[in-house]
Amino acid sequence: MIPIYLINGFLDSGKTEFLKYTLSQPYFQSRKTTLLIVCEEGEVEYEPELLKNSRTVMEVIEDEEDFTSQNLIALEKKHKPSRIVIEYNGMWDIRDLKFPWHWKMEQQITMINGATFANYFNNMKSLVAEHIRKSELIIMNRCDDVVNDLPSFKRNIMALNRMADIIFETKTGEVTVTLEEDLPYDVNKDFLELDDMGYGFWYLDATDNPARYEGKTIEYTAMVAKPPNFPKGCFVPGRMAMTCCAEDMAFLGYACKFADADRLEEKSWVKVKAKIHNEFFEDYGSVGPVLYAESVTPTAKPKDEVLSFV
Numbered sequence: 001m002i003p004i005y006l007i008n009g010f011l012d013s014g015k016t017e018f019l020k021y022t023l024s025q026p027y028f029q030s031r032k033t034t035l036l037i038v039c040e041e042g043e044v045e046y047e048p049e050l051l052k053n054s055r056t057v058m059e060v061i062e063d064e065e066d067f068t069s070q071n072l073i074a075l076e077k078k079h080k081p082s083r084i085v086i087e088y089n090g091m092w093d094i095r096d097l098k099f100p101w102h103w104k105m106e107q108q109i110t111m112i113n114g115a116t117f118a119n120y121f122n123n124m125k126s127l128v129a130e131h132i133r134k135s136e137l138i139i140m141n142r143c144d145d146v147v148n149d150l151p152s153f154k155r156n157i158m159a160l161n162r163m164a165d166i167i168f169e170t171k172t173g174e175v176t177v178t179l180e181e182d183l184p185y186d187v188n189k190d191f192l193e194l195d196d197m198g199y200g201f202w203y204l205d206a207t208d209n210p211a212r213y214e215g216k217t218i219e220y221t222a223m224v225a226k227p228p229n230f231p232k233g234c235f236v237p238g239r240m241a242m243t244c245c246a247e248d249m250a251f252l253g254y255a256c257k258f259a260d261a262d263r264l265e266e267k268s269w270v271k272v273k274a275k276i277h278n279e280f281f282e283d284y285g286s287v288g289p290v291l292y293a294e295s296v297t298p299t300a301k302p303k304d305e306v307l308s309f310v
Contacts, residue, residue, distance in 0.1 A: 001104040002076070003083045008131050009111035010090035010120060014141045016044040018111055019087060023054040030055060032082035035075060037061060039089040057081070064092045069100045076100070094130045110135040114143035114168070117153055132160045141169040150177045178205045180212075187212055194220040199239060200307045203252045206289045210278045213289065219273040221302055224264045225251060230283065235261040237272045237291070241307040249306070255281050256291035264296070271299040 007015050019036070022028050034056040036046070041060065051058055057079050061067050076084075084103065088094070099105070110131045117140065121128050132138060138157060143150060150168055154177050157166055168175040180187050183205065185198050194202055199220045206213050222237030230236075238253015256274055264270070274291035281290050 001102055002081065003106035004099065004103050005083070005085045005106055006088055006108045007086065007111065008088045008090060008094065008108065008135070010113070010116070011040060011042055012116070013090065013111040013113045014139070015040075015087050015111045016042055016046070018109075018139065019085065020044070020046060020050060023050060023056055023085075028054070030082060033057060033079055035059065035079050035081035035084045037072075037075065037084065037086045039067065039087060039092065056085075064089065067092070067097075069098060072103070073100050090131065091127075093127075094134070107137070108135045109137045109139065112138065112140040114140045114146050114150075114153070117146075118149065121156060129160050132157055132164070135161065135164050137165050137167070139167045139169065143168050143175060144170045147175065150175065151179055154179060176204065176208050178208060190216055192216060192218045194218055196221075196239075196302060196304060196307055200241065200252070203238075203254075206254070206276070210287075210289055213276045214278050215275065217273065217275050217294070218291075219271065221299055222253065222270055222272050223251075223301075223305075224266060224268045224270055225253060226261075226264070226266050227283070230255075233257060233259055233261050235264055237270060237274075237296070239307050240305065252307070254289045254291055255283065256293050256296075258293035258296055260296070269299050269301040271295075271297050 007019055009015050023034075032055065034054065036051070036056050036058045038046075038058060038060045039062070046058060050056075059075050059079075061071070083106075088097075138161070140153065146153070147170070154166060154168075157164070166177075168177055178201075183201050185192050185194065185201075192198070192202065202213075202218065223239060225236040225238060227236065234255055234257050236251075236253040237256050238251050241250055241252050256272065258264075272291070272293060273295045274293045276289050276291060278287055279290050280287050
């Protein structure tokens with residue numbers, strides 16, 4: 001069985017840029033031949049040096065009627081590849097896509113241009129839906145000007161395919177988009193009692209969506225941190241977290257205003273109940289979540305002192 005990697009999406013969705021990056025990565029290198037079948041040539045081209053260094057041979061199929069099992073087998077016999085990468089034409093009906101029986105779909109990835117997604121989705125919904133339904137990974141790039149629309153974009157995509165991994169990208173990197181239904185608590189309630197997992201979700205989501213939590217009251221178990229030169233009457237009730245590996249540890253917490261903060265012992269464990277307000281805090285250097293403690297009481301340390309996002 002020959003593994004196939006299918007990259008789908010409309011023109012100017014970033015398919016070629018994605019494949020050029022992938023072909024250049026050490027994890028994708030192979031001692032054997034990779035056959036790259038290009039069904040749509042855009043402004044970005046594959047450099048001969050990249051193809052040579054990655055042991056990749058490129059063939060172009062310009063017309064949909066030529067994308068047949070017979071022609072695909074002819075290309076296989078010609079190049080004898082160990083794997084096949086296909087940059088598919090997003091305007092071709094993927095429902096009609098058929099491969100030789102011994103070609104095995106290893107992964108289907110759909111690339112989406114965030115700036116044009118709404119237009120395509122509203123006017124060519126059935127075609128967009130076919131791109132999304134069978135994809136294991138969906139990458140929406142160029143999201144800089146549509147960041148506020150990303151939650152609705154994610155809902156539209158998840159309605160068609162709840163199993164796919166979805167990545168949103170801007171010029172500065174990936175953007176986290178958390179929907180209310182993704183959270184392990186009911187964000188519509190005014191009082192949130194957070195367990196360990198809930199605290200991790202809340203901390204990350206409050207960074208991306210602070211308006212969701214304005215005026216809400218939360219309660220959770222925390223370790224006391226008292227950073228040097230922190231304002232009087234303030235401390236940070238947070239948790240240590242492993243975000244990637246054992247070497248990647250960070251203390252996650254927001255500033256908390258509490259009249260008796262000076263009496264708290266560093267690294268002691270407390271149960272905190274506090275109201276959230278989004279406001280400027282000097283140590284943040286910007287507006288962010290600030291907690292106003294209603295109660296801070298000593299408590300036993302949890303069984304798992306470190307949260308894990310691995």
